[in-house]
Amino acid sequence: MDDATRAQAQKVVRPLVDVAFSDTGAAEAAAQALLSCYDGSRFHLCVRDLxxxxxxxxxAALLVIRLRIEKGIEPHELFDDEELFPKLCKRWGTQLHVISRGEQYGC
Incomplete structure (x- = not known):
């Protein structure tokens, strides 16, 4: 990905990251979209939550998904902060991790 495309994608995706770290009703959905593309074996996206x-x-969520599927670009690759996505995992790990969700829903 060239620098201009990366900067443009980052501009679109950054607000989604900010929402994922927030306490709004949309935070969980934003986190699911980002984390499922970052580490799909541990975090799944419930499409209806979009x-x-x-x-x-x-x-922005669709762009993250398209970049991952069509271009092989993971969302953390858009940002220079190497701790951004580990922090997001920590923020949502107990709620969105597939094992936690399975226990919550009796799966």
């Missing part, structure tokens, strides 16, 4: 995102954050 309904909790407003239009710009929904489009």
């Amino acid at each position: 309904c909790l995102l407003d239009d710009s954050h929904y489009r």
